[in-house]
Structures are given as C-alpha cells and as structure tokens.
Amino acid sequence: MLEHFFLWLGEQPFSKGIGESLWIFPIVQAFHLVFLAILVGAVLIVDLRLLGRGMIRQPVATLARDARPWLIFALIGMVLTGFPQMAQNAAREYYSEYFWQKMYFLAAALIFTFTIRLKVSQAADGTVSPILSKLVGAVSMVLWGGVMVSGRLIGLFT
Amino acid sequence: MGELFLPIRHFAEWVNEIPSSVAIRESQYFSPYLTVSHVVVMAFVAGLVLMMDLRLLGVANMRTPFSELQRRLFPWQMFGMTLAGITGLVLAFADPMRFYGNIFFWLKMLMLVLAALNAMAFHYLTYFTVSSWDSGPTTPFGAKLSGAISVVLWALVIVSGRLIPYNWFV
Numbered sequence: 001m002l003e004h005f006f007l008w009l010g011e012q013p014f015s016k017g018i019g020e021s022l023w024i025f026p027i028v029q030a031f032h033l034v035f036l037a038i039l040v041g042a043v044l045i046v047d048l049r050l051l052g053r054g055m056i057r058q059p060v061a062t063l064a065r066d067a068r069p070w071l072i073f074a075l076i077g078m079v080l081t082g083f084p085q086m087a088q089n090a091a092r093e094y095y096s097e098y099f100w101q102k103m104y105f106l107a108a109a110l111i112f113t114f115t116i117r118l119k120v121s122q123a124a125d126g127t128v129s130p131i132l133s134k135l136v137g138a139v140s141m142v143l144w145g146g147v148m149v150s151g152r153l154i155g156l157f158t
Numbered sequence: 159m160g161e162l163f164l165p166i167r168h169f170a171e172w173v174n175e176i177p178s179s180v181a182i183r184e185s186q187y188f189s190p191y192l193t194v195s196h197v198v199v200m201a202f203v204a205g206l207v208l209m210m211d212l213r214l215l216g217v218a219n220m221r222t223p224f225s226e227l228q229r230r231l232f233p234w235q236m237f238g239m240t241l242a243g244i245t246g247l248v249l250a251f252a253d254p255m256r257f258y259g260n261i262f263f264w265l266k267m268l269m270l271v272l273a274a275l276n277a278m279a280f281h282y283l284t285y286f287t288v289s290s291w292d293s294g295p296t297t298p299f300g301a302k303l304s305g306a307i308s309v310v311l312w313a314l315v316i317v318s319g320r321l322i323p324y325n326w327f328v
Contacts, residue, residue, distance in 0.1 A: 022326070030320040033197070034313045041205030045219070048234065055230045058222050066219045070212065145198065152197045156190040 003094060010090030018088040025088055028081050035077030036148070042071040043113075043144055046121055050137030052130065060133070064121035071113075098153040105146035112143055163259065170254035182252035189252060196245040200319070203238035204312050206231050211312070214280075214305025216297040223292040224301075228285075261327045266318040273311040280304040 009015060018024050046064045048054030055063060086093050093099040120128055120136045173179055182188050210227050212218035219227060250257050257263045284300040291297055297305075 026321055026324050027317075030317040033201075033316045033320050037201050037204035037312070037316060038208055039205070040201040041207075041209040044202065044205055044234075045209055053230075054234070055222055055226050057226060062221045063219070066221050067209075070209075070218055148198050148201060149194050152194045153190070156193065 006090045006094035009087050012087065014084075015087040015090060018084055025085065028084050032078065032081040032085065035074050035081060038070060039074035039078060040144065040148075042067040042074060043140060046117075047137040047140045050121070050133045050140075052134065059125045060121050061124065064118075093154065096154050098150045098157065102147055102150040102154065105143055105150055109140070109143035109147055112139060166258050170258035173251060173254040176251075179252055179254070182248065189249075192245055192249055192252070196242065196249060199238050199241040199245060200316065203235055203242050204316060206235050206238065207312055208309060211305040211308040214297055214301045215309070216302065220295070224297070225288055225292050228288075257322070260322055260325060262318040262321040262324070266315055266322070269311050269314045269318060273308060273315065276304055276307045276311060280308075 018028070045054065045067050046060065049056065049058070049060050049063050086099075117136050117140050120133060182192075209219060210231055213220070213222070213224055213227055280301075284298070284304060287298065287300075291301065
C-alpha cells in the first residue's frame with residue numbers, strides 16, 4: 001500500500017516537474033540544510049545545557065522556551081523542503097534502506113522531543129536529577145544525529 | 159582568468175597523485191562517511207552561529223544576555239570549526255580536481271572569509287557597547303546589522319557547499 005503511494009507520488013506532475021528542472025531540486029536540497037542548521041542550533045542550545053555545558057547560568061526552562069519557536073520554525077522548513085525531494089525521488093526513496101532508517105530516527109526524535117525532553121526541559125532547575133538531564137540531552141543528540149547521518153546517506157548509497 | 163588558476167591547477171594535479179589522496183578517493187566507505195561527518199559538524203557550527211546571530215537580530219534567545227551566549231557558545235563554535243576544517247581539508251585533499259575549478263567551492267570559501275571578517279568587525283566595534291544592550295529588550299542597529307550579514311553569509315556557505323557536486327559552470 002505504501003509502495004503504491006510512493007510510486008503514485010513519483011508520477012505526479014508536481015514530482016515530475018521538479019525532476020525536469022535543473023535548478024529546483026539542488027536549491028531545495030541546499031535550503032533543507034539551512035533549515036537543518038537552524039534546527040540543530042535550537043536543539044543544541046537546550047541539549048548542551050542539559051549536559052551541564054553551554055549557558056549554565058540560565059535555567060533550562062528559559063533556554064528551552066526561547067528555543068522552541070525556532071525549533072518549530074525549522075521543523076516546518078525541513079518538511080517544506082524535504083517533501084519535494086522525497087516526491088521527486090519517490091520510488092528510489094521507497095527502496096532506500098537509509099530513507100526508512102531516517103524516518104524511524106525522525107519519528108523517535110520527534111516523539112522524544114515533544115514528550116520526555118519537553119517535560120524535563122520545562123521542569124524548574126533542581127527538580128530533575130542531573131543524571132536524568134544528561135541522559136535526556138545525550139539521547140536527543142543521538143536521535144537527531146541519527147536523522148542527519150542516515151538522511152545524508154540516502155543520496156550517497158542507493 | 160585561466161592563467162590565474164594555473165598554479166592552483168598544478169597544485170591540485172600534484173595533490174591528486176599523492177597515494178593517500180588516491181586511496182581515500184577510491185575507498186568505498188571513507189569518502190561518503192567523510193561527507194556525512196562534514197555535514198554533521200557543519201550543522202553543529204552553523205547552528206550555534208545562527209543562534210547567536212538571531213540573538214543579535216533580537217528575535218531569539220532574548221531571555222539570555224548576549225555576553226552569556228558569546229562566552230558559552232564561542233568555544234563550541236571553535237571546536238566545531240576545527241572539526242569542519244579537518245573533515246573539509248581531507249575531502250579537498252582526496253579529490254582536488256573536483257574542487258579547484260568549481261565555482262561553488264570558491265564561493266563557499268569567499269563567504270567563509272567574509273563571515274570571519276564580519277565576526278571580527280563585530281567583535282572589535284559593536285561588542286564594545288555590549289554592556290548597554292546585553293540584557294535589553296532589543297539590540298542596537300550595529301548588532302542587528304552584523305547578525306543579518308552573518309545569517310546571509312552562513313546561509314550562502316551552506317547553499318554553495320551543497321551545490322559543489324552540481325558542476326553547472328565548467
């Protein structure tokens with residue numbers, strides 16, 4: 001069923017149009033990375049702090065509250081620049097193990113970010129054990145790292 | 159213009175024949191994973207730089223004094239830049255013929271130099287007045303200007319870096 005969807009998506013005029021243009025795909029791909037940098041910045045500011053590094057004078061909750069709009073902005077930008085790339089290469093993506101690996105990492109990263117990490121980063125300083133804080137920061141970094149690594153591998157090994 | 163690049167071309171041709179350059183170029187896994195590492199450290203550096211830029215623009219991290227971001231993030235930015243520099247150098251070393259005549263590669267290098275100059279100009283000019291706007295509700299024009307310039311330059315670094323494989327102008 002999913003296979004049908006991907007094959008159908010690849011046949012749409014929207015998807016074909018991107019493939020026919022010399023510029024659109026590379027430019028979309030490049031801006032995907034600009035949004036990635038914003039995303040990673042917004043994630044790191046909080047994760048470094050959870051690990052006891054970075055801006056240790058600021059409460060975690062303050063940093064997280066300031067970073068959240070940029071995290072969401074970057075995620076929207078990632079989807080808007082990611083979807084056209086997926087549509088243009090739909091069949092290839094469906095059969096790429098790295099594409100699915102990226103999607104699993106992404107699902108895990110999103111769920112983790114908006115449940116456990118959100119809860120821990122909203123808590124007042126001192127109410128969360130340092131070990132839990134560090135663990136949450138490290139898990140977040142590993143999950144987003146997994147998204148990046150497998151995402152970049154899609155185009156390198158097909 | 160062609161003669162200008164001649165010494166660079168000779169250098170690139172020389173590097174291209176070094177056995178370790180050939181070995182990395184021909185390895186099945188080393189090169190791709192080097193690219194992957196370069197992208198990950200790029201996001202690390204550019205992400206932290208952009209967070210500081212957006213703070214200068216007065217649109218992000220406003221509950222944290224600017225000097226605090228500067229002091230705490232600068233070491234991480236330098237750490238990331240070192241890794242980005244190492245992975246980037248090895249990438250160029252492994253395939254010099256691909257880079258020396260590539261417009262996007264040189265555009266990226268130029269943007270990196272301009273970004274460094276902009277950061278230095280900010281540090282030696284605008285940063286002197288930081289005490290008057292460190293925790294303020296907004297930032298002065300000079301700070302906004304260097305933040306905006308830095309956002310544009312870093313976006314161009316990323317975009318031109320990603321466009322290197324598309325050799326449209328050769």
